[in-house]
Amino acid sequence: MTISRLNIRSVRNLSSVSIAPSARINIFSGPNGSGKTSVLEAIHLLGLARSFRTSKVRHLIAAGDPAATVQGKVDSLAQGVEQTLGVERNLEGQTRVRFAGSDIDLASLAELVPLQVIDSATFDLLDGSPSIRRQFIDWGVFHADKAFIQLWRGFRRVLKQRNTLLKCGKIGHQMRAAWDHEFVGFAEQITRLRQEYLQLLTPEFEQIVEKLLPGQSLSLGFSPGWDLKKPLDELLAANFERDLRQGFTSAGPQRADLRVKVDGHTAAERLSRGQKKLAVSALKLAQGALFYRMTGRPCIYLIDDLPSELDATHCQLFCEFVEQMASQCFITCVDSRALSYQWQPNTDVLHYSINDGSVTPL
Numbered sequence: 001m002t003i004s005r006l007n008i009r010s011v012r013n014l015s016s017v018s019i020a021p022s023a024r025i026n027i028f029s030g031p032n033g034s035g036k037t038s039v040l041e042a043i044h045l046l047g048l049a050r051s052f053r054t055s056k057v058r059h060l061i062a063a064g065d066p067a068a069t070v071q072g073k074v075d076s077l078a079q080g081v082e083q084t085l086g087v088e089r090n091l092e093g094q095t096r097v098r099f100a101g102s103d104i105d106l107a108s109l110a111e112l113v114p115l116q117v118i119d120s121a122t123f124d125l126l127d128g129s130p131s132i133r134r135q136f137i138d139w140g141v142f143h144a145d146k147a148f149i150q151l152w153r154g155f156r157r158v159l160k161q162r163n164t165l166l167k168c169g170k171i172g173h174q175m176r177a178a179w180d181h182e183f184v185g186f187a188e189q190i191t192r193l194r195q196e197y198l199q200l201l202t203p204e205f206e207q208i209v210e211k212l213l214p215g216q217s218l219s220l221g222f223s224p225g226w227d228l229k230k231p232l233d234e235l236l237a238a239n240f241e242r243d244l245r246q247g248f249t250s251a252g253p254q255r256a257d258l259r260v261k262v263d264g265h266t267a268a269e270r271l272s273r274g275q276k277k278l279a280v281s282a283l284k285l286a287q288g289a290l291f292y293r294m295t296g297r298p299c300i301y302l303i304d305d306l307p308s309e310l311d312a313t314h315c316q317l318f319c320e321f322v323e324q325m326a327s328q329c330f331i332t333c334v335d336s337r338a339l340s341y342q343w344q345p346n347t348d349v350l351h352y353s354i355n356d357g358s359v360t361p362l
């Protein structure tokens with residue numbers, strides 16, 4: 001996916017921005033509060049119809065305006081065919097997504113625009129709750145296997161129903177066995193897809209770590225959410241009294257986690273902040289690399305404040321890696337000199353300066 005034209009209206013302090021981005025590297029620099037992260041947020045809005053900074057749309061819409069809109073000319077299949085994509089979110093809570101002249105739903109939009117964000121919240125992938133790491137794995141599985149979204153929706157429905165019955169205590173052994181049968185069917189398929197995906201992702205991740213974090217031995221492990229040595233239906237039956245007391249299901253893919261380790265220690269406990277940023281970036285870059293290998297379609301990368309937390313050497317390594325990818329990248333930094341990287345003459349790099357919500361190509 002590449003964006004060749006981007007029109008932003010009423011996103012935070014960006015009242016009206018229109019640019020023709022490079023298909024490769026776009027660097028936005030400007031002072032604090034000028035609107036750099038808002039440009040990335042607008043692209044995220046175009047790709048997923050939501051912000052990566054807030055779940056409340058009113059914060060995203062420019063004060064005093066009724067709606068935020070982002071429109072782009074996009075080549076979604078990387079086949080040289082450009083189409084118009086537009087997303088509008090208004091204060092009344094409505095979302096409208098138009099692609100090539102038709103309304104499309106959010107799952108189709110997510111499939112169309114593979115986006116990766118590397119920003120200050122990125123640390124949560126190591127430091128945050130398992131649900132963030134499950135989302136990370138499921139992004140990959142969603143894009144790798146068309147069947148996943150239906151499996152996931154089916155599983156969520158069964159889990160919700162089972163937990164509701166556990167909470168109100170209206171579930172006997174016979175009813176439990178019927179629900180568990182469906183639960184186990186979904187759980188096993190989801191887990192198999194997650195395992196297969198991580199098997200493919202791991203070598204990509206290791207290669208990138210070698211470049212970005214030379215000398216560090218990082219490894220990935222998967223915890224499926226229950227002890228795979230035991231059949232899940234037996235485990236659900238054995239845990240039933242406890243689940244009933246707690247009011248939720250204690251074993252299953254809803255408890256899965258991705259373990260990132262350094263020499264056997266949890267990465268969240270062991271790595272410095274800069275190392276964490278590089279480790280998380282390696283995970284996201286690996287996802288993009290694998291996605292590209294599997295589909296021939298590059299992801300779009302939104303990298304907010306690339307130089308923050310990184311010394312000059314690691315910043316250069318990061319840029320070197322970004323330069324070698326096929327992806328379109330939108331990178332922000334307060335001062336572009338902080339990137340201190342000499343891009344190759346044949347790399348298509350565009351620099352923009354942002355001041356008070358106006359974006360000017362340099």
Ligand SMILES: Nc1ncnc2c1ncn2[C@@H]1O[C@H](COP(=O)(O)OP(=O)(O)OP(=O)(O)O)[C@@H](O)[C@H]1O
Pocket residue numbers: 011012013014030031032033034035036037038039058059060061062063334
């Ligand atoms: N809903 C809104 N309407 C209008 N302006 C807003 C709204 N929300 C935030 N702003 C303003 O938009 C500006 C852009 O913020 P943004 O986070 O994009 O800045 P930035 O360039 O990334 O800054 P930093 O270098 O500090 O990260 C800020 O000045 C902020 O106060």
Ligand SMILES: [Mg+2]
Pocket residue numbers: 036037038304
């Ligand atoms: Mg910012």
